[in-house]
Amino acid sequence: MENLLTIAIGAILVNNIVLTRFLGLCPFFGVSTRLRNASMMGFAVIFVMTASSIITWAIYQYLLIPLNMEYMRLVVFILVIASFVQLTAIFVRKHSQRLHRAFGIYLPLITTNCAILAVVLINTMVKEYSLLETIVNSVATGVGFLLALVLMAGIRERLDLADPPGAFRGLPIAFVSAALLALAFQGFGGMLL
Amino acid sequence: MKEGTKLVVSPSPHVKDAISVRGIMSAVIVALIPATVSGIYLFGLHALAVIIASILSAVGTEFVALKLMGRKFVMDGSAVLTGLLLALCLPPTVPLWMPIVGAAFGIAIGKCAFGGLGHNIFNPALVGRVFLALSWPALMTRWVTPFDAVSTATPLAKGFGSVPIFDLFVGNVAGCIGETSALAILIGGAFLIAMRYIDWRVPLFYIGTVGFLMLFLGQNSILDASDLDSLVEVGKESLFHMFAGGLFLGAFFMATDYVTTPMTKLGRIIFAVGAGILVVAIRTVGGYPEGVAFSILIMNGFTPLIDRVIKPRVYGTKRGFVGGG
Amino acid sequence: MRIQEFTKGIIKRNAVFSLALGLCPTLAVTIMVENALGMAFAVTFVLVLSNLIVSVIKGFVPPDVRIPCFIVVIASLVTVIEFIMRAYSPTLAEHLGIFLPLITVNCLILGRAEAFASRRPVADSILDSLGMSVGFGLALIMVSAIRELLGSGKIVIFGHEIVPTVLSSPAVAMTLAPGAFLTIGILLAIMRRFRVI
Amino acid sequence: MSRARVAGLKPALVLMVICMVFSAILVVVHDLTKGKIAEVEREEVNRALSEVFPSAEFEKIDDYYKVFENGVLVGYALLGEGQGYGGVYGGEPIKLVVGVNLDKTVKSVKIISHSETPGIGSKIEEENFLSQFSGKTLEDLKLRSDGGKIDAITGATISSKAVVDIVRGEVQKIASEMGEGR
Numbered sequence: 001m002e003n004l005l006t007i008a009i010g011a012i013l014v015n016n017i018v019l020t021r022f023l024g025l026c027p028f029f030g031v032s033t034r035l036r037n038a039s040m041m042g043f044a045v046i047f048v049m050t051a052s053s054i055i056t057w058a059i060y061q062y063l064l065i066p067l068n069m070e071y072m073r074l075v076v077f078i079l080v081i082a083s084f085v086q087l088t089a090i091f092v093r094k095h096s097q098r099l100h101r102a103f104g105i106y107l108p109l110i111t112t113n114c115a116i117l118a119v120v121l122i123n124t125m126v127k128e129y130s131l132l133e134t135i136v137n138s139v140a141t142g143v144g145f146l147l148a149l150v151l152m153a154g155i156r157e158r159l160d161l162a163d164p165p166g167a168f169r170g171l172p173i174a175f176v177s178a179a180l181l182a183l184a185f186q187g188f189g190g191m192l193l
Numbered sequence: 194m195k196e197g198t199k200l201v202v203s204p205s206p207h208v209k210d211a212i213s214v215r216g217i218m219s220a221v222i223v224a225l226i227p228a229t230v231s232g233i234y235l236f237g238l239h240a241l242a243v244i245i246a247s248i249l250s251a252v253g254t255e256f257v258a259l260k261l262m263g264r265k266f267v268m269d270g271s272a273v274l275t276g277l278l279l280a281l282c283l284p285p286t287v288p289l290w291m292p293i294v295g296a297a298f299g300i301a302i303g304k305c306a307f308g309g310l311g312h313n314i315f316n317p318a319l320v321g322r323v324f325l326a327l328s329w330p331a332l333m334t335r336w337v338t339p340f341d342a343v344s345t346a347t348p349l350a351k352g353f354g355s356v357p358i359f360d361l362f363v364g365n366v367a368g369c370i371g372e373t374s375a376l377a378i379l380i381g382g383a384f385l386i387a388m389r390y391i392d393w394r395v396p397l398f399y400i401g402t403v404g405f406l407m408l409f410l411g412q413n414s415i416l417d418a419s420d421l422d423s424l425v426e427v428g429k430e431s432l433f434h435m436f437a438g439g440l441f442l443g444a445f446f447m448a449t450d451y452v453t454t455p456m457t458k459l460g461r462i463i464f465a466v467g468a469g470i471l472v473v474a475i476r477t478v479g480g481y482p483e484g485v486a487f488s489i490l491i492m493n494g495f496t497p498l499i500d501r502v503i504k505p506r507v508y509g510t511k512r513g514f515v516g517g518g
Numbered sequence: 519m520r521i522q523e524f525t526k527g528i529i530k531r532n533a534v535f536s537l538a539l540g541l542c543p544t545l546a547v548t549i550m551v552e553n554a555l556g557m558a559f560a561v562t563f564v565l566v567l568s569n570l571i572v573s574v575i576k577g578f579v580p581p582d583v584r585i586p587c588f589i590v591v592i593a594s595l596v597t598v599i600e601f602i603m604r605a606y607s608p609t610l611a612e613h614l615g616i617f618l619p620l621i622t623v624n625c626l627i628l629g630r631a632e633a634f635a636s637r638r639p640v641a642d643s644i645l646d647s648l649g650m651s652v653g654f655g656l657a658l659i660m661v662s663a664i665r666e667l668l669g670s671g672k673i674v675i676f677g678h679e680i681v682p683t684v685l686s687s688p689a690v691a692m693t694l695a696p697g698a699f700l701t702i703g704i705l706l707a708i709m710r711r712f713r714v715i
Numbered sequence: 716m717s718r719a720r721v722a723g724l725k726p727a728l729v730l731m732v733i734c735m736v737f738s739a740i741l742v743v744v745h746d747l748t749k750g751k752i753a754e755v756e757r758e759e760v761n762r763a764l765s766e767v768f769p770s771a772e773f774e775k776i777d778d779y780y781k782v783f784e785n786g787v788l789v790g791y792a793l794l795g796e797g798q799g800y801g802g803v804y805g806g807e808p809i810k811l812v813v814g815v816n817l818d819k820t821v822k823s824v825k826i827i828s829h830s831e832t833p834g835i836g837s838k839i840e841e842e843n844f845l846s847q848f849s850g851k852t853l854e855d856l857k858l859r860s861d862g863g864k865i866d867a868i869t870g871a872t873i874s875s876k877a878v879v880d881i882v883r884g885e886v887q888k889i890a891s892e893m894g895e896g897r
Contacts, residue, residue, distance in 0.1 A: 020695050022546035026625050029538065035501065071601070071745045072738065074619050075593040079734075082589055111585075114542050114623040121616055154497035155314050162312035165262040165305075167711035168703075171538060175703025176306050180315045181494050183323050183696040187471070187487025190480020190873035294689075302700065306707075327696070328689035331869070480873050575733070583726040587733045594737035598744045605751035608759065612828065 004136045007129075011140035013188040017115050018148035019181055020189075024115030028149060029174055031106070038153035042146030044106045046139060048088065049116050052081045053123050053138035057131060060124040070125075077120050085111045115145055151181060214310065217451070218270030220390050224381035225277055225446065231377040232370035235339035236285035240370045244280040247292035251276030254297040258305035271310045275299060278318035278446060281371025282439055282486065283325070285342075286335045295321035315493045316453045319486050326486070336367040348437045350482040353412055353430045361436040372439040382445035394458060395465045396444040400435050402469025407434040410477050440472065443485040453493045460496075460503040468492045523642050527649030533626045534657035534702075535709055540626035543617050544658055545698040552675050554662035556610040558655030560603065560618060562648075564595045565627050569635040569647035571595075576636045588631045589622075596622045626654060664701050669693035759827075764792050766825040767814030779888060782814070790822055791815040793885040799831050799839075799877040809839070809877055813885045819893065821856070824848045824882055829874075836874035844868055844875070848882060853890055856883040 017023045024045070031041045056077050064070050089107040092099045110116060119141050123134040155177045164173045233241045255272040259265070276296045283292060299321025307313045326333045338345050345367045348356045356366050364374025372378075385391045408415045411430040418424045434440075448454060448468055455461050468488040475484025533539045540561070547553040571591050579587050600618050603611040611618060621627065630650055635643040666673050669692030671685035691697050764773050764780060773780040773792060780792040792814050799809040809829040814822035826840045838844060847865050848856070857863025858876055867875035 022542050025541040074597050074622055075590055078589050078593045078622055082586055112623050112625050112628055114620050117623050151494050158497040163308035167707040168306050172703045172707040175699050179696045179699035182699055184490035184494055186327055187475055191478055324691055327691040579729055580726040583730040586730055590733055590737055594741055597741055601744050601748040605748040608755045
């Protein structure tokens with residue numbers, strides 16, 4: 001149990017996927033201008049991340065390892081993620097107008113969110129997690145992504161009212177804010193449970 | 194909880210009036226005099242040099258940055274305060290270039306890049322401090338004893354029981370220039386609260402949360418206490434964690450900053466409790482002995498969200514939702 | 519074939535600073551110039567070859583499966599370069615760590631395949647990808663040089679000290695996450711100030 | 716088959732062909748580089764092992780190596796790795812090699828690679844820190860704050876603890892191996 005808690009806290013705070021590990025930066029800067037969009041994107045990522053982790057974990061354990069084809073992992077994993085995202089998009093469009101309106105535009109973006117592929121690779125290749133650990137790690141990483149995104153959106157909404165020097169407006173000040181947020185998150189560094 | 198709502202200065206973009214800003218800043222600087230004096234008294238003239246270097250660098254950086262931005266430089270005292278606060282949370286042994294670099298970083302990156310006073314998200318003094326701590330960890334952890342300046346560790350690094358509680362309270366321990374004496378900070382803090390410049394809830398809930406959680410999470414837990422003696426030990430350890438490190442300085446002078454903390458009373462309580470939890474987490478399971486600076490910076494990051502949740506504001510409409518929760 | 523397809527990617531439409539593409543490796547591997555060079559090399563390999571292949575096969579690929587086909591091409595190329603680097607430059611491969619396989623999802627590569635190579639003739643596509651690679655590489659080298667100089671005090675590339683120790687006590691924070699965000703943020707602001715991009 | 720059916724199948728066919736072509740390429744490249752990668756890894760292991768036992772021969776047994784000098788068993792060598800302060804994603808784990816004497820004390824420890832903070836955690840590479848391990852028994856292999864005999868590096872407790880934990884884990888392997896085996 002303690003191990004799972006360590007994985008969870010580690011993935012959310014200590015090794016926050018955006019603020020310490022530089023992954024998923026495109027959506028982090030792209031979708032963090034409004035709080036609503038940011039939280040929607042965050043939830044979509046948690047869902048896709050968890051589901052594709054489970055699928056790829058199973059494929060890796062029961063297909064690639066027995067066949068001695070670990071070297072095909074990148075091609076297989078990215079195809080799985082891409083088709084899973086595609087299927088989810090179709091499913092959502094067919095069955096829930098509300099969900100489609102909320103998540104519709106974010107789903108295609110997720111395919112190239114490097115955070116998803118990174119988590120999948122970590123679960124299988126880097127850490128060799130069990131299924132339970134895989135699930136915990138994926139959910140927690142997604143929550144960490146959501147947290148970073150939401151914090152950033154809060155800051156950027158407030159910056160709309162601020163008056164930064166011309167050259168800093170837009171993306172540069174977003175980077176500086178991210179730097180200071182990352183500076184603060186260094187406080188979680190080395191946290192052990 | 195209706196009384197005590199006289200706090201008229203609302204934060205962030207509204208503070209535009211240079212005169213009122215100057216008034217608040219001078220009051221806070223005056224309130225810092227006891228801590229400053231005790232720091233110089235305890236750690237000697239080098240501490241004074243650090244303070245002066247820090248203030249000059251802060252003001253100088255603000256001057257240059259505003260010139261570069263093509264804006265008017267106003268001596269509103271905020272840069273002086275940032276410089277002073279930064280110096281007070283530096284170890285008394287730092288070489289003089291460190292307060293200069295730290296204050297310049299805090300002012301330029303933490304404040305001016307965001308558009309100057311009132312627009313910054315993070316407390317500039319803490320931005321400078323944390324940048325220094327991460328960049329030169331060895332230089333930022335060289336501690337000395339008061340008066341005779343012998344190398345030692347801070348009470349927090351040595352752990353509970355290493356120093357008498359009374360020494361901690363008056364500040365006769367190793368630590369940053371202005372943070373060791375809870376008494377001196379308390380005097381200045383009481384002045385600010387009496388003048389209604391800061392909200393008493395913030396230090397109360399911040400320090401209170403740390404003290405409360407430490408009843409359970411310290412080496413002596415209240416849950417294991419069987420007799421009176423062990424209860425006294427638990428109480429002492431809780432007091433130890435309240436007085437040790439930078440908690441008092443942070444709680445009275447940094448977590449109460451108008452610009453970087455929530456606007457509403459409830460928001461400020463959430464801020465203070467959150468920061469308290471973070472301090473305990475970093476001190477007990479974290480990688481650093483002290484977590485006050487980090488805790489406030491992290492909560493600074495949460496402030497816009499807290500303000501969103503506690504004070505809902507529909508776009509284009511002004512809701513008459515002032516204070517309270 | 520027009521030469522501006524090559525030059526535009528270097529500064530005017532720089533992948534990192536102007537298009538904000540490929541940010542993850544730009545922040546993650548730029549602790550050292552050495553890593554930046556390795557990443558730039560790997561990305562160039564994948565970007566040029568994938569643009570070439572995509573541009574060649576674009577006529578046969580139906581629109582429904584365009585993206586999956588491109589992804590397969592890119593992922594395969596990344597796996598190839600990963601093998602090559604692990605065989606011939608194992609230290610560099612280890613330094614780049616997970617960011618080597620993650621080139622697959624570098625939006626720069628899929629972005630160019632989708633936006634450029636799948637619509638233009640082969641020669642233009644190669645020029646475009648070369649220009650983009652040079653621009654990406656320059657951005658990486660710039661960011662990493664600043665970070666290594668400030669964060670480590672000197673620049674060492676493959677064992678050669680390119681810049682001797684200039685800072686005796688460097689700012690370690692520049693090698694950490696905050697330093698990465700900060701360097702790019704300030705570079706962006708400077709470039710906008712002087713209207714470079 | 717009608718034209719429409721064929722048209723409907725075309726995307727899937729194209730994707731399949733592309734997958735097959737590139738899988739084939741991957742198989743070929745994998746086969747070509749496999750030997751070289753293995754050789755590089757072997758060399759790296761050998762270089763690491765001879766750091767602690769120069770001019771000796773090694774015999775691989777499960778997850779440790781028996782070390783022979785002139786045909787006589789003189790000790791054991793193990794490759795260990797674990798998470799330090801530099802994290803999971805971009806950062807590499809700490810990799811080290813532990814030499815163990817026949818009496819289950821540590822001969823020496825060498826760091827192969829790590830991604831700890833330069834100037835602080837990176838001091839785990841230095842002899843000042845590593846020489847402490849020589850001659851220590853399993854019980855001693857803890858930080859002094861945890862009741863052992865290893866002093867942590869100032870400001871780098873996490874990195875120090877990581878190294879100590881990895882070393883203890885490896886020595887533990889040998890200890891249990893010897894306890895059961897003979």
